[in-house]
Amino acid sequence: MPSRYRIGQDPDYVPIGRRLLLLNWTLVLLLAALAGIGFAMLYSAANGSIEPWAERQMVRFAFGLVVMIIIAISDIRLWLRLSYVIYAVALILLIGVEIRGEIGMGAQRWINLGFFQLQPSELMKIALVLSLARYFHGLTVEETGSITLLIPPLLMVAAPAALVLRQPDLGTALLLIAGGGVIFWLSGVRIWKFGLVLAAGLAAIPIGWQFLHDYQKKRVLTFMNPENDPLGAGYHITQSKIALGSGGIFGKGYMLGSQSHLNFLPEKQTDFIFTMLGEEFGLVGGIALLLIYTLVIVYGFVIALRCRNQFGRLVALGITSTFFLYVFINIAMVMGLVPVVGVPLPLVSYGGTVMLTILVSFGLLLSVSVHRDIRISRQGNDDGRD
């Protein structure tokens, strides 16, 4: 089996150098721009110091960039073949941290690999997109109409979502469900079936509510009415809105955000970094950042639409949509449009794991772009030109 990829025998083989040329460098540049904005904001968050955040974030980005490019020039078919394996590994690790969390005290969500802390729920975000894409890659449009054939992918989403929810990590669970849902949608699953699942989900809310931790309930309730508790749980949202609003159109200037620098704004280096940007650069800065994100998303769509294999298309939009969800939930959250669920702003917020997840997934997106012309049969063979 591995012989299929032997050099010289593969008609779709593209030399490494050519793959680098095919790489969508504009997209890489946009990602670098986002990371650069992140560095600048982290420098400001530390009151004009690269310690403790900006420097580490740069090192991580540099490392992630290399990983991204390696993945980008690796053969997309490799990821197709490995997708279930990756999913299985991710699921086992998730169960592993869950069990360890039961035994040990508290919710530890990562596995220490010495040089790096692996967070299985992050790995799962990629693994789920890959495995769902592979599953639906093997189905015709007609077959997606079959309910029995939809059960395996539903389980694929439900299992990790339930595990992550137990951790408890509402944000990641939502991202997994929504990211999976996008692939179902793109594969042509009927709209009424989404309606059915949505209705079932809504019906399950009262039951699910009881399983939520107190702090999660509080977050939701606080979101409903932040002014009720201005110094308690509603403090974050209120202060974030004050910071944004007081920034006005042009902002207070770099490193001059009073809300951020006087610590009225919580978590300014992670979840609320957009608020700090909005305070210091105003509406202009906020819209500019939003435009860069929009461009990245547009590139994702373009890559997906230009790809000639279903796996690639699904992976591309699965990743793009997950990315979109990160951006949307984070910004909506700091502006008080959705509850505070703890989703970082991709590439800008401080945090190694999320940075790596995003860059690995963009590596896959770029790989889809590099290998857009490869046709892959539904069985997963590379002889798709029948």
Add this chain to the structure above:
Amino acid sequence: MWHRDSDRFRMFTRRAAILGAGQGLLLTGLAARMYYLQVMESDRYTVLADDNRISHRLLPPPRGLITDRFGVPLAINQQNYHILIVREQTPDVRRTLEVLNRIIDLGADTIERVERDVARKRSFVPVTVRDNLSWDEVARIGVNAPDLPGIIIDAGQLRDYPEGPHLAHAMGYVAAVSEKELTGDPLLELPGFRVGKNGVERVYDLALRGKAGTSQVEVNALGRVIRELDREEGQSGSTVVMTLDIELQRYTNQRLSDKESAAAVVLDVHNGEVLALASHPSYDPNAFTNGISHKLWNSLLNNEYAPLTNKATNGSYAPGSTFKMCVALAALDAGVITPEQRFFCPGHLDLGSSRFHCWKRGGHGWVNLHDSMKHSCDVYYYEISQKIGIDRIAAMARKLGLGEPTGIDLPTERSGLIPTRDWKEVQIGQRWQGGETLISAIGQGYVLATPLQLATMTARLASGKAVVPHLTRDHIDADGTTTRIVEEFPEMAINRAHLNHIRNAMNGVTNETRGTAYNSRIKIAGMEMAGKTGTSQVRRITMRERTTTGVIGNDKLPWKFRDHALFVAFAPIENPRYACAVIVEHGGSGSGVAAPIARDILIKAQELNSSAPGISATTYQPGGQVSRPGKAVEEPSES
């Protein structure tokens, strides 16, 4: 296979378009929300952000100074050094405190308390380690600063009364604001803020407080001050210049100091300025500024001689014979006697079944006004009081400032008591008895007066003006507006000739042989005084005591049953300037005990030229002391 894939692609493209549109819509929503927050609601949030970061702090103004009439400081603000520790600036609080303990003595209690406080407060909040450091201690800490990380020396201000007990009663004191004194003025809520609690400190408290400054500081979410944005300096309190001559005040205190309990007042007879106001025993007002200890407070409170009471204004005493001027003046004014008219004193007067005794057993024989005053004959006053009745005596007494508060600028003052027929019917519900008029005529019975009232009475007799005593040289409003008191008191509606008769009679008391105070006369030419003795009984002498054992001498009675010794006087006789009243509680006879004190005080006042103009608050320059102009008598020169 081919077209199946193209089916999938068409489906994918359609669904991707819908997905893209959805995402585009949501991103537009974010942009709209941003516009709403940052443009439409921006003003509101800008205000909220400023509320967050800007904190207004009050800067307590330095309390105004209080000086005597020549600019000698009587109440000042001392630098008060205290040491503070800031947790985040020291690697080890305990160690730092131990090092500090080797430099200045803290005590184990202090170290424990500081550690407790430090643990409770945020790491950047300074905690007081010790108050009231001496300059020497400050210097030692300064030298060792490198070994004392996190230790800060802070200077505050503490009210200081350099004269201490010499000036407790008129001055009052400051102390921490009590719960019921809070008016909503944020200044009062500042830790360490002090308000006047008594005396001049209390009366002029608002003017002395000054105006608080404000400091606008930027604070972070934890309340730590980041920087000062704006500062508006406050205005220190107004200087209050008292009418007192502190040298005379000290001398007066010293002169009273060998008595158990006594009071003395010296007034300027023309303008009512209080030159000395003493009440003995006294207390140290400095003990109150930092909160008086329970032990000291109780000992002051339970002291038999009432050191906390200002006896000069709040002690009511039967004036005894010092009241006789009122009676004589009332009789002259009413026209019922002439100064030369004589009455016979056999040593007593019988009224109904009662016998009223003169202090002199054998009587004074025939006496006119002058002799009655000079010898302090009681029967003469029994006789004339019967002719005019109590109400006319009372009217004259009031005219001379008795029976009602003088109006001095102090928080409290007793009004004394001048009885009338109506008064007795209303207050006691009984008819006035004829005998009570007789008793009142010699300043006994219901009649009560404060030493300040007696001094006022004497000043009015001496000057003929309706003077009102006051303790400060300027009227000072709460906002600090000062106007010099230049009040010319009006002439009293009393016949000048009658006043002269009284003054001459008082002159007889001190300057004619066999006058009751002849031994205490001032012998310095040009400084002579005129006065009147008073010895007021505090117990009833029974007929039995009189007839069997004889009246028991004061020295054989327990202290609190002895007579009060009083003396009132003015000097010099030509162009009177000073009026003085002295009372020695249970001191014995007015002539033997009170008169020498009044004599010495009046000599001192004239030597010091105490009533010299001095300064006014509007012209006061801190530090620049006005020298005493033109002394009446040359003294060894002083710097």
